[in-house]
Amino acid sequence: MISVRDLHHSFKIGKKGKEKKIPVLKGITFNVEDGEIVFIVGRSGSGKSTLLHIMAGFLTPESGEIQVEGVHTSSFTEAESAKFRLDHFGFVFQNFQLMPGLTAFENVELPLKLKGVNKGSRKDKVKEIMQQVGLTDVQNHYPNELSGGQQQRVSIARALITDPPIIFADEPTGSLDSETEQDVLLLIQSLNKTRGITFVIITHDDEVARTADRIYKMHDGELVEGGEQHEI
Numbered sequence: 001m002i003s004v005r006d007l008h009h010s011f012k013i014g015k016k017g018k019e020k021k022i023p024v025l026k027g028i029t030f031n032v033e034d035g036e037i038v039f040i041v042g043r044s045g046s047g048k049s050t051l052l053h054i055m056a057g058f059l060t061p062e063s064g065e066i067q068v069e070g071v072h073t074s075s076f077t078e079a080e081s082a083k084f085r086l087d088h089f090g091f092v093f094q095n096f097q098l099m100p101g102l103t104a105f106e107n108v109e110l111p112l113k114l115k116g117v118n119k120g121s122r123k124d125k126v127k128e129i130m131q132q133v134g135l136t137d138v139q140n141h142y143p144n145e146l147s148g149g150q151q152q153r154v155s156i157a158r159a160l161i162t163d164p165p166i167i168f169a170d171e172p173t174g175s176l177d178s179e180t181e182q183d184v185l186l187l188i189q190s191l192n193k194t195r196g197i198t199f200v201i202i203t204h205d206d207e208v209a210r211t212a213d214r215i216y217k218m219h220d221g222e223l224v225e226g227g228e229q230h231e232i
C-alpha cells in the first residue's frame with residue numbers, strides 16, 4: 001500500500017531576494033491499495049506531476065509523509081530513494097523516453113543489464129515480456145521504426161522487466177490516437193490482473209480514467225473528489 005498523509009509542497013519562483021512562494025500541494029491525503037489501478041485526474045497545473053514526483057521520490061515534500069509498503073520513503077536521502085525506486089517502481093511516460101540507438105528488445109533489456117543480471121536470464125525474461133505485451137514480431141526494430149502504440153508497449157515492457165510492484169505512469173496515452181489509447185489501457189488492465197501490479201496513473205483526460213478502480217481528482221493542489229470508480 002502507498003499511504004500519503006497531509007502532503008504540502010510549494011515552489012519558489014522569481015528573482016533572488018524577490019522570490020514568491022507558490023503553494024502547489026495543499027494537504028494531500030489518500031491511499032493506494034495493493035493491486036489497484038488508481039487514476040489521478042485534474043486540469044493542467046493542478047499539481048498532478050508534482051504529486052507523482054514526490055510519491056516516486058524524485059522530489060522531497062515540504063511537509064507530510066509517504067509510506068510505501070510500510071517504509072517511510074519521504075525521509076529518504078537521494079541515494080536511498082534511487083535504490084528504493086530501482087526495486088519497487090517502474091515508470092511510463094507520455095513521450096515513451098526510449099533509447100533511439102537501441103532496438104525494442106535492447107530497450108526492454110537495459111534495466112536488467114543495469115541491475116547486473118546475466119545474459120542468459122536477461123534474454124529469457126525479455127522474450128517472455130515481449131510476448132506478453134505483443135511485441136515479438138517487432139523486437140528487432142528501432143524506436144523510430146515503431147508506431148506510437150508499439151513504442152508505448154516497449155516502454156511498458158521496460159517498466160515491467162524488473163518486476164516492480166508499482167508502476168507510475170504520467171499521461172501514458174497522451175500521445176496516442178483514441179484506438180491505440182484503448183489498446184494500451186487494455187494492456188495495463190491485463191497486466192494489473194495477471195501480474196497484480198499496482199498502477200498510479202495521472203491524466204487530464206476524464207475518459208481515460210474510466211478504466212480505474214479508483215479515481216482521485218485534483219484541483220488547485222487539493223484532492224477534491226475520490227472514491228471507487230462505481231461511486232462516481
Ligand SMILES: Nc1ncnc2c1ncn2[C@@H]1O[C@H](COP(=O)(O)OP(=O)(O)OP(=O)(O)O)[C@@H](O)[C@H]1O
Nearest residue numbers: 011012013024043044045046047048049050051204
Ligand atoms: N520546478 C518548478 N518550479 C516552479 N513552479 C513549478 C515547478 N514545477 C511545477 N511548478 C508549478 O506548479 C504547478 C503544478 O504543476 P504540475 O506540473 O504539478 O501540474 P500538472 O497538474 O501535472 O500539470 P500538467 O497536466 O500540465 O502537467 C504549476 O503552476 C506549475 O507552474
